Amino acid sequence: MNVSTRTRSYVRWLIVALIAVATVINYIDRNALAVMWPQISKDVGATKEDYALLVTVFMLFYAAGQFVFGRLFDIIGTRMGFALSIAVWSISIALHSVTHSILSFSIVRAMLGISEAGAWPGAVKANAEWFPARERALAQGVFNAGASIGAIISAPLIAVLFLWLGWRGTFILIGAIGFVWLLPWLIIYRAGPDKHPWVSAAERALILDAPAEQPAVPKVEYVPNVRQLLGHRQTWGILTTRFFIDPIWWLFVSWLPIYLADTFGFDIKQIGIFAWVPYVGAMIGSLGGGWLSGRLIGAGWSVDRARKWVITLGGAIMAPALLGAVLATDPVWAVVTIAFVLFGFQIAIGNIQTLPGDIFNGRSVGSLAGLGGMAAVAGTLITTWLVPVMTRDSYAPIFILVAALVPASLLALWLVTGRVEKLDAPPSR
Numbered sequence: 001m002n003v004s005t006r007t008r009s010y011v012r013w014l015i016v017a018l019i020a021v022a023t024v025i026n027y028i029d030r031n032a033l034a035v036m037w038p039q040i041s042k043d044v045g046a047t048k049e050d051y052a053l054l055v056t057v058f059m060l061f062y063a064a065g066q067f068v069f070g071r072l073f074d075i076i077g078t079r080m081g082f083a084l085s086i087a088v089w090s091i092s093i094a095l096h097s098v099t100h101s102i103l104s105f106s107i108v109r110a111m112l113g114i115s116e117a118g119a120w121p122g123a124v125k126a127n128a129e130w131f132p133a134r135e136r137a138l139a140q141g142v143f144n145a146g147a148s149i150g151a152i153i154s155a156p157l158i159a160v161l162f163l164w165l166g167w168r169g170t171f172i173l174i175g176a177i178g179f180v181w182l183l184p185w186l187i188i189y190r191a192g193p194d195k196h197p198w199v200s201a202a203e204r205a206l207i208l209d210a211p212a213e214q215p216a217v218p219k220v221e222y223v224p225n226v227r228q229l230l231g232h233r234q235t236w237g238i239l240t241t242r243f244f245i246d247p248i249w250w251l252f253v254s255w256l257p258i259y260l261a262d263t264f265g266f267d268i269k270q271i272g273i274f275a276w277v278p279y280v281g282a283m284i285g286s287l288g289g290g291w292l293s294g295r296l297i298g299a300g301w302s303v304d305r306a307r308k309w310v311i312t313l314g315g316a317i318m319a320p321a322l323l324g325a326v327l328a329t330d331p332v333w334a335v336v337t338i339a340f341v342l343f344g345f346q347i348a349i350g351n352i353q354t355l356p357g358d359i360f361n362g363r364s365v366g367s368l369a370g371l372g373g374m375a376a377v378a379g380t381l382i383t384t385w386l387v388p389v390m391t392r393d394s395y396a397p398i399f400i401l402v403a404a405l406v407p408a409s410l411l412a413l414w415l416v417t418g419r420v421e422k423l424d425a426p427p428s429r
Contacts, residue, residue, distance in 0.1 A: 053106070123143045124357060275335075
């Protein structure tokens, strides 16, 4: 297709930039409890086991939210799905300010988990709707970079706000940020790419893979329901891969501030100084993994080959870095090795998260992304329950355990998933 760039709009990149900003807010909100936990635990008389319980509650409802919002995005669309998700999670994080016990914290963490989950199937669905295959991993990388940026700025930002407002005031202020995001989202995201008034014919042709001078002709799409999705080996490959690989990310999202406090005796101010460093690696990996996959596809590699080899590259970086973290004896060495872990993770996960859009058409992508999120949470819950038990003396045992998950995830990718290609019919019986 030969389309003049002079007539092409770039609405798709504006959409993904807005979603990336929403993800920044998402991670500021979810990380606030971990950063301020040393003080909160003193105020409410809580222990590390209580924190593990709160992580478990969050993850259980996060798993439910992945499925609920995955289906909801397929029903009500990306625009209203995101608006609902961020409005509810902003209210939820603000309500943390009135908690006084582990029970009340559990209630608001449940609300936060189910609502924050909507961002991920929503982003995968928007990606499948707004980007052609060769740009999809880079777009997912931009979105995932938002998560990394949120994690980068959350520790120092929350530390500063805590010193200024205390933990209750901090929860109120960050809860207000989500509502600020809603206004530009509702103005800019007016419709999908086929009907959006700001999308030029050239950009629409690029997205829909149709001639620019002719209206896009609707195709008869295979839109599997959940039962049909589960009949495809590709679905099970995605679910199994995410079951094994996602606990690595969540280990550090949920426990990095606690790890720094337990291992190096850090207070909240010191956590704010150090805890952002690993997410710089994550941000670079998000963008680099997406760029590399698209570059390989542009050079003639198949989607199947490009996705799998870039994911494998991410795994090859992750596993040795995790073992390197075992040997860390000072905080600088620790955060640098963890930065390499998250760098490799984001190279891999950005491409894994594009697989639903590579394999299925738009109206079922949210559902599969939600199922993938549930599988990810199932694996994460196991490691969450193990952390308090395995870290009584050091964090080395849990780092070794999650390092072993890397080859398991790659085996699932290569042996279970099968070929990554667009499916247009139910599985044969």
